[in-house]
Amino acid sequence: MSPAWVKSDRQWERERVRRSRARRSTSIATASTIVFLTLVAWIVTSSPGWPRVQESFFSVEAFATALPDVLDGFLLNVKIFLIAEPLILVVGLLVALARGIKTPAFFPIRALATLYTDIFRGVPTLLVIYLVGFGLPGLRLQGVPTDLATLGIIALTLSYGAYVAEVFRSGIDSVHPSQIAAARSLGLSHGKAMRFVVLPQAVRRVVPPLLNDFVSLQKDTALVATIGLMEALRQAQIFASGKFNYTSYLVAALLFVLLTIPLARFTDHLAERTRRRRGA
Amino acid sequence: MSLLTVEGVWKSFRGHAVLRGIDLEVRPHEVVSLIGASGSGKSTLLRCVNLLETVDDGAIFLDDREITDPRVDVDDVRKRLGIVFQAFNLFPHMTVLDNITLAPRQVHKVARAQAEEEAHDLLTRFGLAGKARAYPDQLSGGQQQRVAIIRALATRPRLMLLDEVTSALDPALVVEVLGIIRELKQAGMTMILTTHEMGFCRDISDTVCFLDGGVLLEKGPPEKILSDPDHVRTREFLRSVLEAGRL
Numbered sequence: 001m002s003p004a005w006v007k008s009d010r011q012w013e014r015e016r017v018r019r020s021r022a023r024r025s026t027s028i029a030t031a032s033t034i035v036f037l038t039l040v041a042w043i044v045t046s047s048p049g050w051p052r053v054q055e056s057f058f059s060v061e062a063f064a065t066a067l068p069d070v071l072d073g074f075l076l077n078v079k080i081f082l083i084a085e086p087l088i089l090v091v092g093l094l095v096a097l098a099r100g101i102k103t104p105a106f107f108p109i110r111a112l113a114t115l116y117t118d119i120f121r122g123v124p125t126l127l128v129i130y131l132v133g134f135g136l137p138g139l140r141l142q143g144v145p146t147d148l149a150t151l152g153i154i155a156l157t158l159s160y161g162a163y164v165a166e167v168f169r170s171g172i173d174s175v176h177p178s179q180i181a182a183a184r185s186l187g188l189s190h191g192k193a194m195r196f197v198v199l200p201q202a203v204r205r206v207v208p209p210l211l212n213d214f215v216s217l218q219k220d221t222a223l224v225a226t227i228g229l230m231e232a233l234r235q236a237q238i239f240a241s242g243k244f245n246y247t248s249y250l251v252a253a254l255l256f257v258l259l260t261i262p263l264a265r266f267t268d269h270l271a272e273r274t275r276r277r278r279g280a
Numbered sequence: 281m282s283l284l285t286v287e288g289v290w291k292s293f294r295g296h297a298v299l300r301g302i303d304l305e306v307r308p309h310e311v312v313s314l315i316g317a318s319g320s321g322k323s324t325l326l327r328c329v330n331l332l333e334t335v336d337d338g339a340i341f342l343d344d345r346e347i348t349d350p351r352v353d354v355d356d357v358r359k360r361l362g363i364v365f366q367a368f369n370l371f372p373h374m375t376v377l378d379n380i381t382l383a384p385r386q387v388h389k390v391a392r393a394q395a396e397e398e399a400h401d402l403l404t405r406f407g408l409a410g411k412a413r414a415y416p417d418q419l420s421g422g423q424q425q426r427v428a429i430i431r432a433l434a435t436r437p438r439l440m441l442l443d444e445v446t447s448a449l450d451p452a453l454v455v456e457v458l459g460i461i462r463e464l465k466q467a468g469m470t471m472i473l474t475t476h477e478m479g480f481c482r483d484i485s486d487t488v489c490f491l492d493g494g495v496l497l498e499k500g501p502p503e504k505i506l507s508d509p510d511h512v513r514t515r516e517f518l519r520s521v522l523e524a525g526r527l
Contacts, residue, residue, distance in 0.1 A: 003300055
């Protein structure tokens with residue numbers, strides 16, 4: 001009984017207009033991109049110092065020789081990153097939850113968690129790496145690791161854990177109080193309400209900012225070079241000072257970019273999905 | 281001459297047809313009500329008129345100019361339309377006065393002093409004189425919805441679209457909002473509204489349209505549609521409304 005849709009001439013015409021406008025936007029975008037890139041390339045290559053820069057930063061030969069060492073170092077960056085990331089998530093979540101405890105008897109835990117975020121968000125990551133990398137083994141305590149990679153991971157976890165805790169906390173705060181009221185009135189304890197109702201919603205909301213922090217962490221693994229770890233940046237430094245050629249830095253930069261771009265696109269994709277869900 | 285003409289409008293979401301060839305004409309100063317069950321396409325039709333949705337087929341004309349043409353400037357069309365939503369959608373970070381004067385100042389380039397004077401006039405006219413400096417969360421639901429209506433009015437629209445403006449309000453507050461809409465009708469405003477308040481619909485409408493599954497099944501004066509409809513589907517709908525105690 002309901003009518004069937006036969007596309008009208010008006011709609012065919014309208015879609016033709018839309019397509020031609022889309023084509024026009026694409027050509028404009030392409031043209032402006034080409035003009036822009038040409039302009040940038042021209043400005044750079046016509047600068048007086050370009051031949052020198054080209055030689056010391058963009059040498060194909062140096063690129064090929066530096067790549068194996070830098071790549072080898074870069075694997076250490078990836079390793080540090082992969083181990084630190086889950087640790088940071090655990091620390092961040094625990095600290096965020098500790099800051100939400102209302103029971104008076106657990107006040108010290110809450111205070112400690114607050115103190116932790118206050119301190120480690122305030123101290124530059126580089127400083128934390130110095131303090132942990134040189135200070136911790138200096139104590140000569142039994143059982144304290146002396147392996148540089150482990151120390152680097154501890155330092156990064158301490159520093160990033162504080163940021164991630166705040167991200168989690170803002171996520172928890174963003175869940176509407178009515179959700180807690182509904183869970184509590186079903187008889188769920190504070191812990192159960194958190195676990196089954198609040199956290200699942202909070203975590204979904206904070207995934208994009210968390211991934212953003214992880215992109216930042218990927219780069220900051222280079223900071224452990226300062227305590228003597230042979231990772232990508234350190235390898236690049238060694239190459240540069242030995243050969244008087246900075247192409248190795250370009251190699252390291254490229255490797256870092258190649259690692260962060262997929263994660264950045266994934267973050268965009270998640271944000272876009274959330275946006276679409278909200279719009280529907 | 282009609283102010284708004286809807287011609288064979290189709291719209292689907294993910295393969296599900298929500299509007300199936302809607303035709304509708306609205307004359308100047310006419311008040312048209314859209315009734316029908318949830319999902320019948322009432323709100324989608326309003327959103328298509330406001331260009332919040334792009335139609336899949338058909339055309340909509342405002343003052344005899346096609347607004348569904350892809351070459352039309354969307355903002356220019358919306359300047360001439362006022363829409364009020366079920367959930368008010370006031371800007372929570374602005375005072376009532378700023379909510380009302382935002383569009384006149386930013387879009388219509390009215391000077392602040394004049395925009396605020398006009399806003400104060402509207403607030404006084406609709407019984408909210410003391411609320412200009414208040415923030416939305418300091419107002420009752422009914423007051424918020426009246427502010428939302430005033431906000432839409434402040435740009436002097438050709439046509440007002442009211443999408444279930446009383447559905448989120450309790451009965452005591454419904455009355456004050458309906459009062460405003462009555463006053464707008466007396467002032468000659470052209471309006472399309474969707475509503476579940478059948479008594480109000482009978483009282484205010486010049487024309488009532490019954491939508492069912494995306495089709496405009498029947499249309500006519502309220503006495504006819506609400507009391508003696510031709511279609512069995514309309515009768516069923518009215519019976520269910522009656523059972524819910526809303527007639």
